[in-house]
Amino acid sequence: MVGHELQHSVEQFLYREVRLLSELRYEEWLDLFTDEVRYWMPARETIAGQPDALAGDSEMAYFDDDKAFLAARIERLRSPLAHAEQPPSRLRYFVSNVEIEEAGEDEIDVRCNLLVYQSRLERTEVSYVGRREDRLRRAGSSWRVTTRKIILDQTLVPRSISVFF
């Protein structure tokens, strides 16, 4: 069990992070990641007897990005020809069930649940539901994400993904 202060600090960090995403402040969002970040969303399947049948490290993923490619995605989204987000979607992020574990002197492991709602154009509506497993590194009075594993509950993704998690 971690102290209230740490819990509060991490929750505030996560809330601020998803607010940056919902406000499409992608460059500021990217600054919250360390340079060596692995941003990874493994694929998942329905397999008998395996409640959490996630693809392994060298198997299928939806995202497997480093910081440079995240930056490229953001650069693309800033183009008027990034049709998937032109005009921009309305995005709402919900983070809950934040659990923290110490992982060495300057690092912590943080699990949370995530619900992302995307409303687009007239009637496109998509929800992504899942959880995240992050490793955060202390950076002064705040944090930086050094690994992010995103695990969707859906095995059929409701639409091609043009948002971040």
Add this chain to the structure above:
Amino acid sequence: MEQSERYVKFEEGLVSRKIFFDPEIYQAELERIFARCWLFLGHESQIPEPGDYMTAYMGEDPILVCRGADGTVRAFLNSCRHRGMRVCRADRGNARQFTCSFHGWTYANSGELRGVPLGQDAYGERLNKAEWGLLEVPKLTSYGGMLFGNWDAGAESLDDFLGELRWYLDVMVERQIGGIEFIPGVQRYSLDANWKIASENFAGDTYHLPYSHGSMFKLDIRQINPANPSFRGKDADYYNIGLDNGHGMTGIVFGDERYRVDLEAAKEYGAEVVEYVEECHQRLIKALPKHQAGVYALSFSNMFPNLSFNDFSALRPIGFYLWLPKGPSRIEAWNWCGIDRDAPKVVKDLARVDFTRIQSVTGIAAQDDTENFEQVTEATRGVVGQRLDFNYQMNVGQAPLDGPDDCPGRFAPYISETNQLNFYQHWAALFDAP
């Protein structure tokens, strides 16, 4: 007048918008195209061991693909013969038998009905179990490990169905040192569009690249090859090639051009990767005639009706994109990543990560395609919109180009729409078939 002539006006380069929306046309397609063509089921590397199984779809019919104890791969309608329940509800696994969760009928992985609860007591002698096995897909053929099934027992062979496409596919298959394997796992996503919108895009739509994917081509990333022909207009040395049976390929270039680009790129990753690219090339030279080996890789393509794939380079993934029909205006896309089983780890890792970035569910190309495909659906569904045609007139009246000697297909410029018309001409022929 054949029924399809109202929809596909080949000489004029026009295709009715109705064929992308009309529920009756869609239902006829399921019968005349999806129940008669060879359809992609997956790859043998996904079910390597006896007892391995995976689920798939042919048209809207759920399929169970099993490797039996004897090593033979069979495919079945994934539906209990008693009350129709899905007998296998997992995506993949290993099982000797499947027990229906409704009343407990049990089938061997070879399809035979083995057990019926209360059999003799309930049915007496009335149930002949030999007649009530899972319905087997009558034709199943593997080529390069790729599994294809056909519901039509009288259909032509897979080889005949592939026709001219086989000549090009051989390039992709023979280049692999250890053969193609699929990395474990699949991506699936929905999009609100007709399956043909996606299929025709891969069959020939090079014209959409500079504008649909303009945001991607501006990026400084390794997938964006400076030699990419997209911005070179009607460049003579890259071809779109229309093939028999509605198949289409884009961006074919002869004379080792793609090999030279790969070799240059390989240097960035060290001697092992350079050697690998050279070995791939050597394999091709040994296995195939010189002009065929010189194709080296295939750009993007569609195998009629709904299997799209891309193969730009030995350093990039072989992407498989299956556009499953789920109603007139709904696709479920299943994506797999193929790699050379014996590629060095550094190449496998490059290809695997690369796969996620461009045409995958999160890919910076697929996102913009989805937006366009879905809004085509939205903007053309009204009664007035439905009266109009789509325009494919870019090359109408032009003679095919002279391609290199002894290379199959009808050659068109890199920016052209003849492959799409070739796709719809074949669609029309199947639509009219009795």
